[in-house]
Amino acid sequence: MKTLFNNYLDTFKGLSTEVWWLSLITLINRAGTMVIPFLSLYLRESLDFSFSDVGWVMSAFGLGSVIGSWLGGKLTDKIGYYKVMVYSLLGTGILFIALQFLTTFVTFCLGIFLVMLVADMFRPAMFVALSAYSKPENKTRSVTLIRLAINLGFSAGPAIGGIIITTLSYGGLFWVDGITCIAATFVLINVLNPKTAKTLDTVKTENPKSAYADKAFLIFLVAMVLFGIIFLQYFSTMPLYYKDAHMLTEFEIGVLLGMNGFIIFVFEMPLIKWLENTTFTKSGLMLFGAILTGLSFLILNMSSWIGVVIIGMLLMTFGEMIAFPFSNAFAMDRAKKGNQGEYMALYSISFSIAHIFGHNMGLQMIDNIGFDNTWYIITILAALCVFLLFLLSQFLNFKKKQKGKRKEEETETLWI
Structure with a gap:
């Protein structure tokens, strides 16, 4: 059993410290977006939206995700992945807190569109950062570690979210979501600053x-x-x-x-x-x-x-x-x-x-x-x-x- 456990731990060896920090930031970020699984319930129970209204809100959610991913890629090529990740996490935190104050159909559609636009700018920047912080032979395992962080975040998030709704109401959910994103920003600034983070695979294409x-x-x-x-x-x-x-x-x-x-x-x-x-x-x-x-x-x-x-x-x-x-x-x-x-x-x-x-x-x-x-x-x-x-x-x-x-x-x- 001990040998099996040691062999399991060996599969994580060789990954850079920066990749581990990026995984932790991703875990905090994904666990923090706990409002998403409860969004349709919140819209129905707290805001009395119809099923049709909820459908349009989810369409605005998806559209914001598409445009945010595209914009994140463009900005990553222009100003670099570090700045995009910082601005995205900080902006998402502030917007999540503000989202609870939007109560009409039109304003909530615009709000969730903006939240997802800013939030999903993080994804392409994170993937480019992951590539930079990984040796070529470790890239697939680095991606796998990020996936583990995302899965853990998605598993823990809804469970914690259910407890928060029961004890603090939906408003507390938006506050916790926002605060965790802002907390992830400060972790990112402290551990992945370009002045201290070690780049292992710099790609410069003429x-x-x-x-x-x-x-x-x-x-x-x-x-x-x-x-x-x-x-x-x-x-x-x-x-x-x-x-x-x-x-x-x-x-x-x-x-x-x-x-x-x-x-x-x-x-x-x-x-x-x-x-x-x-x-x-x-x-x-x-x-x-x-x-x-x-x-x-x-x-x-x-x-x-x-x-x-x-x-x-x-x-x-x-x-x-x-x-x-x-x-x-x-x-x-x-x-x-x-x-x-x-x-x-x-x-x-x-x-x-x-x-x-x-x-x-x-x-x-x-x-x-x-x-x-x-x-x-x-x-x-x-x-x-x-x-x-x-x-x-x-x-x-x-x-x-x-x-x-x-x-x-x-x-x-x-x-x-």
């Missing part, structure tokens, strides 16, 4: 290539939008399926969703460490992760046995653990040849777009065509995602062979 002209990256982005739409069903339509189709209680649903977080926490880092040492390519691993996630939906229609929901959750969890870290590492690798902020912004935007369409699309489908047909359509989307990732893999292989051929021709010319 003639940066636009991400919009990178064909491989564009194929990758479309695949990630599809993967995001598929993955997000586990947080919107799937809990309804557990309750309505399999009669699970809220406690049982919580245990099933908690299993996902527990498996990620225990197994993701060792799994990524092992996969990094294999000969598999990042595009090949992303493809395999998408296959597992697609199968997690297809299997639900194969039997009415309760065990299929557990098997489905396991397939999705391992698909997620493989696809997300390697997709993030792939995006960071491509970003080295161009404007890093622009590349990482587009990567963030792909999931923001998935948030805009994924939840609503899934809910509309189960309402109109039922669960079984919805899972078949989601499986088809997964197959399309797999096909795009296969095209990406073939395209990259073709480019690699072309590059090798050119080098051979240049060598032959030199000999002549």
Whole structure:
């Protein structure tokens, strides 16, 4: 047991101090945004908004996320990741506190749009910082550590949020959200100041290539939008399926969703460490992760046995653990040849777009065509995602062979 525990700890070795600090800041930030899971309840119960109004608020939420990610990438390339992270965290804290004072439909839509615009400027800047603070061979594991911080934050946040609502009301939630973001700002200023933080991978590109002209990256982005739409069903339509189709209680649903977080926490880092040492390519691993996630939906229609929901959750969890870290590492690798902020912004935007369409699309489908047909359509989307990732893999292989051929021709010319 001791050897197993030591081997687990070894998977975290070699990561820089700055990456650990960035993970802590991300944990504080994500645990701090505890108002988000309770947003629809707050709008219905405290502000008496209609379901239609709540839908439009969530659209403003998604739109702010898209524009914030794009703007964060632009500013990262202009003024650097450190300043963008500081301004984003501090601004988000102040805006979260102010949001509780907006009580009309129009002002709240504008408020949540502005909050998400400022908050999601942090994401592309954080990814560029992560790349700078990581050695090339540690990038995928660094991403995995950040994912662990995000998962812990998302797990702790709602639990703490429920306690705050019970004891302090929704107003207390906005105050705590704001204060934690401001606290994360001060931690960032003290531990990741450019004067003291150690950069391990400085990328300077003489003639940066636009991400919009990178064909491989564009194929990758479309695949990630599809993967995001598929993955997000586990947080919107799937809990309804557990309750309505399999009669699970809220406690049982919580245990099933908690299993996902527990498996990620225990197994993701060792799994990524092992996969990094294999000969598999990042595009090949992303493809395999998408296959597992697609199968997690297809299997639900194969039997009415309760065990299929557990098997489905396991397939999705391992698909997620493989696809997300390697997709993030792939995006960071491509970003080295161009404007890093622009590349990482587009990567963030792909999931923001998935948030805009994924939840609503899934809910509309189960309402109109039922669960079984919805899972078949989601499986088809997964197959399309797999096909795009296969095209990406073939395209990259073709480019690699072309590059090798050119080098051979240049060598032959030199000999002549």
